[in-house]
Amino acid sequence: MTKAVTETFNGVKRFDHSVDFTRERLFSNLNNITRQMGEIKMRIDNTGKHESIANRILGNIPSVDKLELTLHYINTQQIYINIYYREMDRYVKNFHDYESSTLLNFANRVLSDMCNSVPYMMESMYQQVVKQDILRLLLKRLDRTTISDYFCEENQSVVQILHNFMNDILVTNVESYIVTQTAYMMQKLYNNGSYQKESEDTNQAFWTRNKKIVSIMKTYMVNASLELWRCDPKKHEKDVTYFEITNFLHGIILNQINLEPKAKCTNTCDAFTYTTKYQCHNDKWCKEEISKEQTTCAKIINCQYIDSSMEVCRSGNMSETNRRYDYVKFGNGIHYGERKSCSKPRSTHLETYRYWLFFKCTYCYCVCEERPSVFSEIYINMRKVISNITDNKVVTGLRFVKIHRVVHLQIQEGRVLPHGQIDLDSVQWVPVEDYNVTDSAYRDGKDYYTLKWEQREFDLDDMFADEGSVVTGGAFKKFHNRLHFKVLTSPYNFITGSLGNKSTVQSDPALLYKHKFSNKELKLDGVDVPIRSKVHSTEFTTKKYVKFTNTGYEEDAGQTTVPFFDAQPVESAIPVPLSGVGVFHKGISGFGGFIAPRIFTYNFTKHLEEVINQMSKNDKL
Known part of the structure; x- marks a missing residue:
């Protein structure tokens, strides 16, 4: 789209027809470009909050902080530039209704030497980002060990947050570029100047900022976390935010x-x-x-x-x-x-x-x-759950549900598009297979897993797709009297958005045992019922296994099976394909805690070098 913007302005500079003809062509093209900009902004801000990423971060981070001040400044500059952009958009759509003096006055305001001119505000905001202080502070705030309010409320991985923050800044850069170049064109049309050098300088500054912003963000995104999971709810609600194994x-x-x-x-x-x-x-x-x-x-x-x-x-x-x-x-x-x-x-x-x-x-x-009875809830589904691969759908979220006394790990799916986008209208939770363990068509150990004293170990681990693939399904499997989760992955073409036909299971149980199968147990001895804790979970465990067991005698007379299952859905606010999924244990010392799912969002970082190279080609146009 920015390439189209550059070609539009270059075309006007070379055009020798009358002012009216040139203006008609310029504003018609600009009208199409602003419409495309609107679509891009809707994709970035499809959470329905209708505000910039910087402002959303600001609203969830404690005050009296350098990060807050910097984000506040960036957000303010974005607001002012967007005001200019909307004013320009109004003139472009209805230019026949305005006097030439009005348009020229607008151009003069945009290009003035004052600190509220568009080039000044954009450069000032850009300098705040490239100083990198804001990114270091932001990563510190998003550290998983701090369990910040922002992390708990935003429902995006750190890589997603940085990626969307980058896109937000880039969109503002595009808006400032369009407004500035439009202002030069207006001055050329009504003030009889060429403004060729000024326009060329604006073009060069635009692409320089783009490349620098992407390069710096790439540096921080490389080591940023892809994981996303749910913090404890403010109030536990049975069968809504959690459920438990019963009569075991x-x-x-x-x-x-x-x-x-x-x-x-x-x-x-x-x-x-x-x-x-x-x-x-x-x-x-x-x-x-x-x-x-x-x-x-x-x-x-x-x-x-x-x-x-x-x-x-x-x-x-x-x-x-x-x-x-x-x-x-x-x-x-x-x-x-x-x-x-x-x-x-x-x-x-x-x-x-x-x-x-x-x-x-x-x-x-x-x-x-x-003994298993009609009210025993001691079963875990072992049947595969797969997204509709033939319809180009991938897994975008996970949650634990319990249907007919059987625990299922339900998947959310969405149709994947080019460049890691997801068709929002296609996103849905795939209905779980509705069966009953009393049905003779379903067998213990094959279709479902029955908890017993001798087989009650649950593996806490993550599984990842290979490079160039995304998650399209999974299943719980029994191995050495332990239940572990394996994932199904499919090749994904980032440019075309298409899924490959050959799917892969990650990973083979024998390979899992040799390389990943942990012999370290997360012991839950003498613990209390998890929802009795007055403090939210601060301890998070993976790469171990946990045994379902009874609560402590002194704490609960040994009457409750722990851990519980976290029933909160784990889905990104902006759906993306997944590079991995897993289950882990979260809790606090002295309590049984929860088994919870987590997802690892798609890693956009690996494609940013290609973006930088493309920008280098475009700035030579």
């Missing part, structure tokens, strides 16, 4: 007599580290536990003795509460779970008793792996 692992109270095959209390609690058999022998409490309010256990694990007496507050129907107990208060003063009141029907006193005078039968606190 619970703390449970059982008497020794029901754990021993011969129904004699000869062993201690800690002798029962793993068993799949137990009974209800002459024990009213056990029969109440295995009532229609609760479910039986598939396995009993890691039992321990706490005290000879206790008060237990049952939670009621487990299908509704997803808990066995609200709290347990022992005679020795130890308290499991939250401190709250308990209604009489749900409160039970238990204490050690003797059996046949010889045996002392104590109550043990164990971990129960619940």
